[in-house]
Amino acid sequence: MAAANQAALATGIHPGLRFTDARATLPDIAAEEIDRESDRKALSALAAWMVRFSPLVAIEGEDGLILEITGCDHLFGGEAKMARELSVRLARAGYGHRLGIAGTVGGAWALAHAAAEEGQPALLSSGAERAGLAPLPIRALRISEAAITLLRRFGLTRIGQLYDIDRKALKRRFNSRQAADAVTLRLDQALGLRSEPFAPFRPPPDHFARLACPEPLTDAAGIDAGLIKLTEELCGYLSADGLGAQSFLFQAFRSDGDMSAIRVNAARPVRSAEHVLRLFGEKTAQIDPGFGIDLLLLEASRTGPMTAGSRPLSGDLSGNDLDEEALSALADRINARLGEGAVTITLPEARHPVLMAESTVPFAGQDMDGAAPPENLPGLRPTxxxxxxxxxxxxxxxxxxxxxxxxxxxxxxxxxxxxxxxxxxxxxxxxxxPQAGTTxxxxxxxxxxxxxxxxxxxxxxxxxxxxxxxxxxxxxxxxxxxxx
Amino acid sequence: MDLATLMSKGLVGPLTAPPAREASFPYGLDKHGLHEIAEAAYGDRAAATGFLLAAAPRPPRRTILLWVTQASTARDMGRVPEAALREATGGKARRLSLVTRHATDALWAVEEAVVSGVVSHVIAEVDSADFTATRRLTLASERHGVPVTLLLPHICEGATAATTRWRVGPQPSAPNRYDPRAPGHARWRVHLERCRAAPALVGQAFDLEWNDETLSLNMVPGMVTGSPAPGEAPPHPGFPNRRTG
Known part of the structure; x- marks a missing residue:
């Protein structure tokens, strides 16, 4: 028995139970192979969808997601309201879930696993971990089964009981240092005494803009209007920071829990809203609005410094007679329609066989002077x-x-x-x-x-x-x- | 359809600089407009490419060339290496390349590049280009002053809106001054099949010689166009001819 939902628990079936025992309780239960790979994929998809609540999402174990919602909760009117909305949406999508919100990852994990119920999120305000976690069982601490058994043998079943025990005395009870350290580390992490690294499953975007739609968008015109608004906002942020971005990701979240994403790339950092919109071009038609889109998100990544040079009055006055920016813009437009890496440039390469002395690479805003081939190659070369x-x-x-x-x-x-x-x-x-044996x-x-x-x-x-x-x-x- | 409708659809518009009809060789190939260069027979792509590079604009400054190739052509006839391009253009032009699966995508990219105005010359190798496509490209090219050259296979026939259409085939090369047994400067026979600037010259053939040292394209006088008799190779004693490979 790998996992159990509310209905199963109600009949007395719990994870870890043998299948025969479970069948004894519930005769018409069916067995199926565990497909961990599909589970992982589904969890990743859910994690990608969670981006609508926070840009920082991490996958925890086989059945957990961690969201860093610092600074995000106010968008939903506070932690409680955010938790409720999250809960409602998950339930609508058919996911059984338990939610815990706390100031630490360990605390939230403990709440989600031991305190929360389906549809009833458990909340703990920051700083209240010590008191809030005290009544929870020690299995909520993310420690091994062996450690739980050992602690229970001493009569330690609640997290609160661990607070006042002398650490040295506690450590002596364990047969190895690592086992004891693991318990104290988890305890400290839950209480916020030690920091815990957070590894988001996707690097957070450098800049993003979001647009929540009170009235779900159902047609392409609405999506386009939203994209224009978001692009202008995002390009405003970028230009305020003196940056340009090479990659833009547009995500549309449907109210039925589905999402679609479109990515466009630029050869060099850009921040002109007009150009970005042109790259998205007709691609927004790929987005299926379904029963309505209620959130649009535009992210910019691979940002880099950008110098907004002034344009020469005419080509004759410019020191550099090539408009590299316009050239990249052309390459971006072609790439956006014909596929990434369609436009290529041939660069010289220091190789001896003459034919290999050049390599073709995707055009990524390379300096055209760098493409200058070496002069005076000997011999006549074919056309x-x-x-x-x-x-x-x-x-x-x-x-x-x-x-x-x-x-x-x-x-x-x-x-x-x-x-x-x-x-x-x-x-x-x-x-x-050739070495001996190779042919x-x-x-x-x-x-x-x-x-x-x-x-x-x-x-x-x-x-x-x-x-x-x-x-x-x-x-x-x-x-x-x-x-x- | 009257002129006003055409203008409203953007098919006809005022030209910023009305192109002067070039009435002398190569009839605008190096300046503006859409030009087609076709193979005379299968396998003459190298000669057509050579003629294109020889007659193409030789930029005075650093410029960008966009070379669009349809994948089928690239598979069959390969590509133009950078070394050959440099030899022919004097090293000023840098090239951006693009390989597309379909001719329509290639022609779309050509138009996009012409309209953007950042490239100085666009070359496209496609299987075919219909009248509508050539008409669009001719207009775009004349409006934005960017010459476009299409390299077409020998099977291309029929109507075109291009300024000129040339058909290029190889000729025995010029005598080599230093080694009578070696090929000399490349020579081509070029037929002018269509020419809007000088309709009277349609059907005329030119025998051209490309000098890759002086980068000049010369007319070969009729008297010497015959294949020069290659010097009889002195018999090489000692090695028998043997079938290899």
Whole structure:
């Protein structure tokens, strides 16, 4: 028996009970495999939904959520009202729950597990932990079963009984230091004497704006209006702090407990409401309002400093003739429609094989000067580089003549003129000699030729390896590129 | 549909700078408007690309080029490496690339870039572009002064609103002064299939030679367009011809 709800408890079934015993009490009970993975997913989804109450949500164990509501409760009219609203919403969504609010994580845990009932949240104002937790059983302290048994053997069943016991005397009763420390640590954390780290399941946003809708929104126009309002508010916060953000998350919470989220990204920090709205563009149409949306939330993350430069009067007057901001804005718009990372830029890379000397990365507002390739690369480079070198059948002079005839894409090409070879060795420092037992082929030296066929088409072909280089069979020929 | 309706729909509008109709080669390819460059036959994409890079605007200052490719083209004909781009443009242009699955997305991105005005030239490699798309791009390009070039496959035919359409195929290269057996400067035969600026010239073919040292595109006089006889390679004794690979 893994867990029990109110109805089960009422019939005397409690967690930890054997299934046979449970069936003895309730004959028509059914057994099912525990699917912890699905439970975890459901809990994560619930945690994501809880963001509407507080940006800081942590997952506790297998069945608990912790919300840091400092500074959030006033949005709902106080802790009691917030707890009631939370309770009502959870009940409406069909979740059995117990709520505890206290000044410490340990205190709230104790209240939720030992004091609260379904629909009756337990509240403890900050500073009242000592008195409030005293009547609760010690199992509310998040300590191990062994420790609970031990303490009960001494007649210690209430948390309050632990307050006045000399710590040293208590520690001596335990057979290990760690066990004793665990009890005192949990006690101190519950009372707020020692701090407890809080690990939110998602990093909190740097800035956010929220819009509660008294009247649920049911159409796209309402959502758009809400988004405009939120964006302007959020961009106001950002510009007040001199910041821009690269990532914006728009969340819409439906009154039936569902939520949808849209994220847009910018290549460099932005805070222009107009630009952010344009990125969201038609994506808001993806939000299904269902029976109505009652809360909108817009978060900004990956913030960075932003200098609002003044615009030159005309392009001729600017020292930098590229409008990098407008360029990023263009890239953002294309990415927003065609998918993140669609716009790419090719950057030089310090590699020896000429073809690998550049790498294509998503454009993220890189300085365009940084993209300047090194000058004076030796050799003629093809106008087009095929995605993959294509293996061809070749008749060539042995060992190092250019091809005389080859078949590329099912057509025989008779070579009229040829130039080469340009010998390009592999990067020996990245490929050490094979260890005993490994059979990975070693990269081979390539001889590149520029050849022209009867029609005037020019190809870049290479022979992968030299004759008798001891690195494999007879070398193969490949077409790698096409010359103009 | 009368002019007023067209204007209200944004299809027709006053041009900030009425483009002067270029009546000389390359008929505006390097300045403004929409131009199509098609392959003469399958596999001539490299020649078409070479002609495009040779005739494209050579920016005096640092500029950005947007290169949009449809994924099918990229798979079949590869991409243009940075080295080739630099060689042809003199190193001034930086390139932003974009690969899209569909031609419509590619053409949308082209229009977006043209309207934004931050790029100096937009090149798109698509499978096809219909009349409506080319009309839109022509208008956008002329209004914002950003030249757009479409690289099209050899199967493209039919109506277009583009300023010009060229069909490019390779020719045997120029004689190599230093090594008679090696290919020399690239030569292409370029057909002008459509030209709104000079309709009289439609159908004319140009034999062009690209000098990659001086970055100049020269007309080849008719007399020497024939393939130069490659010097007979002296027989290489010692190694037999053998089938490999």
């Amino acid at each position: 087009r580089l095929l995605t993959q070198p294509e293996r061809v059948e070749v008749i060539a002079e042995v060992p190092d003549g250019p091809p005389l005839r080859f078949v590329w894409r099912r057509k025989v090409r008779r070579v009229v003129r040829a130039d080469g070879p340009e010998r390009i060795a592999p990067e020996w420092w990245t490929h050490l000699p 990975a082929p070693l990269p081979r030296t390539r001889d590149y030729y520029r050849v022209e066929d009867e029609d005037g088409r020019r190809y870049w072909v290479y022979r992968d390896g030299l004759y008798g280089d001891g690195r494999g069979e007879t070398p193969d020929w490949f077409v790698q590129g096409l010359f103009a």
